[in-house]
Amino acid sequence: MRKRVAAVWVAARYLLVGALTGLVSLFLLPVLLVLLVVVRPTALRRLHDWAQRERTRVAAFLxxxxxxPAPPQRLPDARGDLAWLVVHGLTGPVLGVLGIMFPGAALNAVLVPFYWWAVPENDPVTSPYPVTSWTGAAFMPLIAAGYALIAxxxxxxxxxxxxxxxGALLSPPPGAQLALRVAELTASRAAALEAHGAELRRIERDLHDGTQNKLVAVAMHLGIIERALRRDPAGALPLVLKAQDATSDALAGLRGVVRSIYPPVLSERGLDGAVAGIVASCGVPCSLSVADLPRAPAAVESAAYFVVAEALTNVVKHSGATRCEVRLSxxxxxxxxxxxxxxxxxxEERGTGLVGIRRRVAAFDGTMTLDSPVGGPTTLRVTLPRGA
Structure with missing residues (x-):
């Protein structure tokens, strides 16, 4: 019974708010019709914003x-929002009154025995019959129960x-929803290609500026050793040691490039273990919390790993933070x-690596949200589909 009473309260509150928004919609209807003729783009934006507020409210109730839907650019694109505005403006206030009528009548019937005697005799309380005596008032709890049952x-x-x-009026038509999804996938594919191209350019730059130069140094050392062996074989040992050090340095650089493509620690220790390594080496005191984290495809774990690495780099370089936290779930x-x-x-526009993170996430059809008010704190949240 408690749940049913709560359901009545939620429904009555929803209908009452709907009555208020319906009255606003009824007022806005002629205003928007005039604006659609005079300043169409502005009117379409205002209509879309108002409909979006109602979308959120109806979705919460459902x-x-x-x-x-995408913000309308032309009048035909806003047909659903216009239909909602007309229907809601004409029916919202009526349904709101009907929705609160029976709960209100039940509450009033309960209170009648407490105040009927204070009402003038020539204008008695009528709920649903005139109450002019204590006998009539005694039956009010039964009337209240009837109203409550109807409510x-x-x-x-x-x-x-x-x-x-x-909800049906505010939902985009199937064709529009499909077109919107196609647009999202097209943007996601473009982001994936951009992220892939940026990754290839980074690998090429690391190989060219680092590993290639170190291998050239090894080749030069070997050439010097060759000449030394021809002239003074006994003095070639120090040169061989230098060449050995250069080779080790080149191999270390090559391993670094390989690890930046797919860190071996991911396959060995999983995402939580790999991120624990980043957290441990972070320049700002950092903690890690993990909850319900099964293994994901290698590409997804790799993307998440590099997102955390880039985010913590941003924290160290730009945030001025004294502590930070990474949460995986x-x-x-x-x-x-x-x-x-x-x-x-x-x-994101200040080039702190956030654009790269967003592109990397978009490549997997994921989402990224950033909450960073001036004065802090900052929270970066990323969601990646596991089936990617």
Missing amino acids: GRPIPE LLFTPWLARLQSRVL GTDHLVLAVWDDGHGGAD
């Missing part, structure tokens, strides 16, 4: 998300009906968050 059945049903109708999706207590104000 318990499922309502996809947001238990009617108010939640009315709220569900309204939310389903509005997720069974359906791989979720990672990097938090720091720095001065905040992180901005």
Whole structure:
């Protein structure tokens, strides 16, 4: 019974708020119609923003998300939002009154015995019959129970009906949703290609500027040793040792490049173990928390590893933080968050590696959110699909 009473309260509150937004929509309807003629782009944006607020409210009541369509550029693109505005403006206030009528009547019937005697005799309380005596007032609790029973059945049903109708009007049509998904996949593919190209350029730069130069140095040392062996074989030993050191240095650089492509520690210790190594070597005191983290495909774990590495590099270089934390979790999706207590104000446009992180995440059809108010703290949250 407690759940049903709570459901009535939630439904009545939803319908009451809907009545208020319906009145606003009814007022906005003629205003937007005029604006659509005079300043169409501005009117379309305002209509989309207002409809998006209602999308969020209806989705919260339905318990499922309502996809947001792309902001309309032309009037035909806003047909769904316009239809919602008309329907909600005309029916929202009416349904709101109907929704709270029976709960309100039940509450009033309960209170009638406490105040009927204070009402003038020529204008008695009528709920649903005139109450002019204590005998009439004594039956009010039964009337209240009847109203409450109707409210238990009617108010939640009315709220569900309204939310389903509005949800259908606010949802993008299947074709538009498919087109939006195609656009998202196209952008994701472009981001993947850009990230791939950037990674290839980085590998080429590391090989050219580091490993290649070290191998050239090895070749030069071997040439010097060859000439020394012809002239003074006994004095060639120090040159051989130098060549050996140069070779070791070149091999170390080559291993570094290989590790930057796919760190072997990922396959050996898993993502949590690999990230633990980054956390341990972080220049800012850092902690790691892991919850429900099964193994993911190698490409996904590699992307998550480099996201954490880049994020912690940003923390050390730019945040001014005294401590930070890395959190890993997720069974359906791989979720990672990097938090720091720095001065905040992180901005992707200032070239702090965030653009690279977003591109790397977008390549896997993942999402990245950044919360970094001025004064801090900063939280970077990344979600990666495990099936990527």
